[in-house]
Amino acid sequence: MKKTFFISTISLILLATSCSKDLNQVPISSGTTVTFYQSPSDFIQGINAVYSDLRGYPDRLANLSEIRSDNIYGVSSLGVRDWDPINNFQKAITGNVYVEEAWSTDFNGIFRANTELDQLAKNGSLIPQGLATRLTAEAKFLRAFYYFDLVKYFGKLPIVDHPLLVPEANALGRSSVSDVYKFIIDDLQYAIANLPATYTGVDIGRATKYAAEATLGLVYMTRSGPTYGVEGPGLGLNEWALAVPLFNDIIASGLFAMNTNYANIFSYSNQSPTTTGNKEAIFDVMYQSGISGTASTYGATYPWQLAPNSYFKTKGDTKSNGSLEMIPVSNDLLNDYAATDVRKSFNMNTTPFVDAGSTESRPFFKKWLDFTKIPTTSRFDWGINFIAIRYTDVLLLKAECVLHGAPGSQLTDVDAVVSQVRTRAGLTSIVGVTLDQLLDERRKELADEGSRWFDLQRSGKLLTVMNAWITAEDYKHQISPVVAGYIVYPVPQSQLDAAPGLYTQNTGY
Amino acid sequence: MRITCTHLLIAITLCGVTFAKSMKAQDVLKRTVNVTVNNSSLETTLKKLERDADIKFVYSKSVIKTDQKITLNASGQGLKEVLDQLLTVHGITYQVINNHIVLNVSPQYEQIKQLEEKKIAERQAAINVFTVKGKVTDEKGVSIPGVTVKLVGSKTLNATNANGNSVTLVAPSPVTATDANGNYTLNVPDGTGSLEFSFIGYITKTVPINGQSVVNVTLEESQKQLNEVVVIGYGTQKRGNVTGAQATLRNENLDERAITRVDQALVGQLAGVTVKQTNGTPGKPFSVQIRGTGSISAGNEPLYVIDGFPLSTATTNGAGNFASGNPLDNINPNDIENIEVLKDAAAAAIYGSRASNGVVLITTKRGQTGKPKINYNAYVGYNQASRKLNMLDGQGWIDRATEIINSQYVADYALKGATANDNATTRLANVGSFQVKYFLDPRWSTPGHPGLEFVDWQDQIFRKGLMENQEVSVSGGADAVRYFISGNYSNQDGFVKNTGYKVYSARANVEVTASKNLKFGLNIAPTYSITEDPGVEGKDNIYHQALSFTPVQEDTVGNYPNVGKNDQYKWSVTTNSVVGKLENIVGETKKYRTLATIFAEYQIIPGLSLRSSLNLDNTDNTSRSYVPYYVASTLLSRTFNAQTNPNLTANTSGSYNTFKRQTFVNENTLTYSKVFNHDHNINVLLGQSYNFDRTDNSAESSSGGYTSSVIQTLNAAAAVTGNTTASQNVLISYFSRVQYAYKDKYLLSASLREDGSSRFGSNNQYGVFPSASIGWRVTQERFMQKIPTISDLKVRASVGVNGTNNLGGDYQSIPTLSAAGYVFGATQAAAIGQAPARIANPDLQWERSVTYDAGIDFGLLNNRITGSIDYYNKLNTKLLLNVQVPETTGFPTFLNNTGSVRNIGEELELTTRNFVGKFQWTTTVNVSHNTNKVVALGPGQTQILIPSSFDISNFILRVGEPVNSIFVVKQVGMLTQADITNKAALFGTETVGDPKYEDINNDGVIDANDRQIVGHPNPDYTWGITNTFRYKGFDLSVLVQGQNGGSIYSLLGRALTRTGQGFTDNAPAFYEDRWRSPDNPGAGRVSKAYSTFGRIVNTDWLYSSDYIRVRDITLGYNLGNLISKKVVQNARLYITAENFFGHDKYYGGANPDATNTDLSGNANYLSPGDYGGLPLAKSLIFGLNITF
Secondary structure, eight states: OHHHHHHHHHHHHHHHHHHGGGGOOOOSSSOBTTTSOOSHHHHHHHHHHHHHGGGGHHHHIIIIIITTSTTBOOOOSSSOSTTHHHHTTOSOOTTOHHHHHHHHHHHHHHHHHHHHHHHHHHHGGGSOHHHHHHHHHHHHHHHHHHHHHHHHHHSSBOOOOSOOOHHHHHHOOOBOHHHHHHHHHHHHHHHHHHSOSOOOGGGTTSOOHHHHHHHHHHHHHHHHSOOTTSSSSOOOOOOHHHHHHHHHHHHHHOOOOOOSOHHHHTOTTSOSBSTTSBTTEEEEEOOOTTSSTTSOSSSBOGGGTTSBHHHHHHTTOOSOOSBSSOOOBOHHHHHHSOTTOHHHHHHEEOSOEEETTEEEOOOEEOTTOOTTOOOSSOTTOBOOOEEEEEHHHHHHHHHHHHHTTOSSOIIIIIIHHHHHHHHHTTOOOOSSOOHHHHHHHHHHHTTTTTOHHHHHHHHTOHHHHHHHHHHHHOTTOOOOOOOGGGGSOOOOHHHHHHSTTTSOOOTTO | OHHHHHHHHHHHHHHHHHHSOOOOHHHHHTOEEEEEEEEEEHHHHHHHHHHHHTOEEEOOTTTSOOOSEEEEEEEEEEHHHHHHHHTGGGTEEEEEETTEEEEEEOHHHHHHHHHHHHHHHHHHHHHOOEEEEEEEEETTSOBOTTOEEEEESOEEEEEEOTTSOEEEEEEOOOEEEOOTTSEEEEEESSSOSEEEEEOTTBOOEEEEOTTOSBOOEEEOBOTTTTTOEEEETTEEEEGGGOOSOEEEEOTHHHHTSOOSSHHHHHTTTSTTEEEEOOOOSTTOOOEEEESSOOOSSSOOOOEEEETTEEOOOOOOOTTSOOTTOOTTTTOOGGGEEEEEEEOSHHHHGGGGGGOTTOEEEEEEOOOOSEEEEEEEEEEEEEEEESOOOOBOOHHHHHHHHHHHHHHHHHHHTGGGTOOTTOOHHHHHHHHSSOOTTTOOOGGGTSTTOTTEEEOOHHHHHBOOEEEEEEEEEEEEEOSSEEEEEEEEEEEEEOSBTTOEEEEEEEEEEEEEEEETTEEEEEEEEEEEEEEEOSSOSSTTSHHHHHHHSOSEEETTTTTOTTSTTOOOOTTSOSOOOHHHHHHHOEEEEEEEEEEEEEEEEEEEETTEEEEEEEEEEEEEEEEEEEEOGGGSSOTGGGSOBTTTBOOGGGGOEEEEEEEEEEEEEEEEEEEEEEEETTTEEEEEEEEEEEEEEEEEEEEEEEEEEESOSSOOSGGGEEEEEEEEEEEEEEEEEEEEEEEEEETTTEEEEEEEEEEEETTSOGGGOEEEEEEEEEEEEGGGSGGGGGOTTEEEEEEEEEEEEEEEOOOSSSOTTSOBEEEOOEEETTTTEEEOOEEESSOOOTTOOOEEEEEEEEEEEEEETTTTEEEEEEEEEEEEESOEEEEEOOGGGSSSEEEEEOOEEEEEEEEEEEEEEEEOSSEEEEEEEEEEEEEEEEEEOSTTOOEEEEOOSSSSOOEEEETTSOTTEEEEBOEEEEOOHHHHHTTOOBSTTOOTTSEEEOOTTOSSBOSGGGOEEEEOSSOSEEEEEEEEEEETTEEEEEEEEEEESOEEEOHHHHHHHOTTOOSSSOOBGGGGGSOOBTTBOTTSSSOOSOOOSOOOOBGGGEEEOOEEEEEEEEEEEEGGGTSOTTTOSEEEEEEEEEEEEEEEOOTTSSOTTOOOEESSOOTTSOOEEOSSOOOOEEEEEEEEEEEO
């Protein structure tokens, strides 16, 4: 009987062990990071998701760069809008939705890039070598792109180079800005070495070698900006000369050109980046209307971020396109444009209109809006690409490097470029362009493209320009003086709450 | 596997006792002893010997007298020698078994003693001169042989002993027993004193003689309660030895009523078990909650186990419905023998990671050896709505509409001098064109309102629905085979037109004894049900629309406004006629479910048996919907126009969804049960189980309408969209339990279960769930015999750990991918992207609950009063909540185990047998009290506002407050001019006659910041009382149940009574008493009809969920007295009235327990609520139950 007992127990144990592996179930109807990445199209879907996080990039530029800068006087009627604290340099913006969004979306993009890189490292052998290399380069470019966006807004950052589990994330503090840059530069250098110069067919719009070069050029320039005594994007390094060869490579490619018509750069009928389409566009955030119905999966929302809903109503729009209320262009920018500057009437609406019985005459940006292209389904479905890296911008950036002493010629690399820009705008050409003149030209050329705040950061004149502007413009007396700490935004409250003590708040907040 | 070893160790250690090598008796008796005692008791002496010789004496103190004084001086003597000297002289024998020495009384000694006693008895007989006779019968009048009849109360008598000396004797009471016919004769000294009648299984009865020579007695069965065997997890146990908190529903509660679902039978019956009938449509599951709400997101439904087969845990969706089925679906209540509810952790812990919400054990009927018993059970009756929600009638609606229209007109055209008395011409001049919102229908004020019809829409959709049930079962058995076979047909037409539930079910439970040691069994129950429900309950469904529907309509269209060729009444809601919808919309669910178990039981040695079972639960569910264009959209879209509307069926829609759910369970258990030395009762269980659960879904629906107005299937759809999905999980478990009872007095039970679940994260795949409980049968103690009023008393305490693995899906720990698209291409087009939708959480695990329970089971006055009292304290921890994490993970939050909720409660169950005898009256009462508190949320979190699908948040989780506390603005009256003048806080553009709200933060305005906690959804007290009366062949039972202390925050109430609501919708009848003017402020509940300030979540829509309900009245008559037993063994006719009387305080809806709509719209915070729930059905049923 002892035998029977032991046989029974042994058989029970055997039965139990043989089943234990059944506990490792994988989802039947959805992919997982463990099972999904098998064929080329799986990895391509993985990288596409990394691009997907770019979709909020232009909106963020409007909220955190344009509104923050002297381009916008965004004091709302009751002072309770989400953009008020950004515009008004309030100290308590750690919980602001725009600040939260920047941190969360960019880190989600980094997470997705890391997931793709992780999978390529594990299973990349399942796909052709060339594709694996390109996808790796794309993922590294995008990771660098998101990190560069973050470092400009927040300064020091946790460096995440692989998908993190919660315990790891809870222990990963912020690294110094220079370490973050080192990480970014490594990624971009890999991307430059491995990304193709062009794409064809369905791949058009993916990151190219030139997108990476332009980004790395701007990284060197941003590092060269002053520190303001803050752990922000400027490191006070003199790396202007490092940027120039990168820009030169873009120019020498011959793939890009300045459009002779300013309005045509932003035309709904001149989409498609590079080669066959818009030669100004080195890197686009791409949108298409009419694919996704009411969901905002493929369409854009950024075109109306700064344009008031009330104006759309005057255009017969019924879908409440537009911002809750006007976020007006500053008088300073309005008056900066010459009356004959074609960019003035194109970039902003200056025609008064009637809103709720009273006349609204404040100007607002309408650069990305075409009122004949109001989407039929919803206001989240606008179909215009956002040019994230524009050829004109690259030329102007190179000019800036030259003015800072990098190799190049005042005549051909600065004056000629600025004059070309001015001529296109219907203005006269100038010679002996100074850094101040270049900064001013950039402001007018790149208005509503999210460049202004960072241009001011890099110029070293952010505090003086902003405070002078506030004194002149702030008739409602809502804007606080800009102090050095405000060069960067605070770490979002949600992050401080999620892992108390892990991150120290930026000085000034 | 590590824990498995623990289980094994326990088992082996315990079994070691049995398999220990036996020791030779001679060796023991040869041991030498050195013991000296001087005038000590025998007991002390034996103890000394035990220590000295390393032996153990085993004896019963009631047999062996151990108080006699002993003097012994043994040094170096053999044990045998000492024992002979010590015991034999006192008539005690001994026997060596292993290391134990068992003592007994020598038979010869007994004989001598008996002889002496007999002599005394003979002398007593001489003085017992009074003779009492009688007959003892049971409640049914059947004589009982063998009943002990004894004179009680000691009598002192003077007698002469054998030696001729005169002595005073304490006389042993005269005793006899009833003969084969139940008759007895007893001689007693005189006609005083009382006779005690006792018999196993019956309540002992004492009857005074009072000089009577004939004393007939009826004994009632003692409920067999304590020796009754009850089902526990993986086994059975004597009820008296149960140490967990366990409640029983006996089969008479099921058999004697007309019940369509098993959960219906549980309503109001058991303390701590709250059963809510959340639906009024027939066939729908009830919600069952045991001991409160412990989980926020992982569900609170118990685990159901049918005949040892643990079914998949039911999961409710956000709307409170069981979208993928309920374990009790299609289970025929007539097949149920009884139901045991394991409430505390100790009782339930053997089910580990699924037992946190309690376990319901259901046992189906089986055959008994004997000739076949055929049972026919049938009933027929009707059901109808138990109540209506009182809405304004046509006149009341006209009165309210007139007030609103006039106010609107005056407000909008004040500048043009508009007044409420303006006629249509003046209004037309002011407004410019006819608009219903400014104009009154002239017929409203014309006497008899010609051309209009007043419609009570509830009356139009309600009806009396037929209910019927037919069941035949056969049970019986011979030596080798026992069987129970049943077939059942049940049909219930709902009280709402075109709703109904039909079920066909069969069951065969067969057991075969193949050999002395081997038994096989098969239980199989195929069922098929059809539910018709065109979508009656829930937001914007038919009942909600019927309540809101304008009660005034054109008499030309009758009950069919806005259907087919009929237009809507101008002043009416735009909804299509609810009657038209009920008659044309199809909502049909067919469910085919088979439950099957096959098992084998092999007895390895006496007491040790191995049981192995394979179980399969397979459900195939198809649901079909069809909504013809005829009852959809507007008249324009239903009117053919060759140019603009050529295809009428473009608005027809249909869908076809299926799910297949399979649960497969293999369980193997080893049970060892043995009584050692009479007093040590030990039971050991060791088991292992494998549980596989899979659901396959398919969903197809029409897109772009239909191409046919006749064909309903999807081949006639213009296009079809659809998909299929599947999900599965595996649970592997090891468990063990030890139960020990010493003399049935000291009870101990401990269990340990280890569950490995594929749902858990890879780091925590195995969870361990221990429990322990102890009990003390105080009445088994000798000192308790002096307190005869207490016939039974058991004190018990337990602690245990349980879990729930209901993580909201099978793959919550795994980072599944979801779509994240982008745009690429020369021709820009969608590029599909896939990215993880959440962080991997390899640590994800079960929610955990630790429950302490203390209870008393008691019986008083010969068990005339029996009951139990329990106190419990249950702490649920590791709740599944979304916790903030650093975004460096890619996400703002992740699902993690954090936070805790505590439930504390008391339960009382009491049964009193008020009258016994010919007229019997029994009362059963159960009362439960439960309080519930959020103890902690995520790290650093003190509150979470539960999102709302319909408004700003109105439920809150706040530390220190009950789960899902209602968080709204408090209405404190109506605004007067004085309030306005004094700058009372206002919500928006409020004026006089609008509601006044409490400005809790004193900031001068009413807004979302003025929300406060005003109540909680769970009742504090739930209770049920059943009174049963029997007289001759009649039986009557009345079940009353209710609850107190909870609140309903009713979204239906909000839909019907919100401020700013338009005139087209109908409003509740209490709108008659609304605020009309400062001089006529109404009843204080309803503000003025016309308002423009909008609305804010407030206490206007808060109702008490208290109710009292006469759930069931059943009157039966046993025909057994009329029909010969040779023809039928048993026959009973009965009439049942269910839900006929009741009262509740829910004025904003029809059923205080209703849940039908997802109020949070968020799977992380289950918040089902009422947004149009039907009233409960009341039914009147005639039934017949015959056993041949």
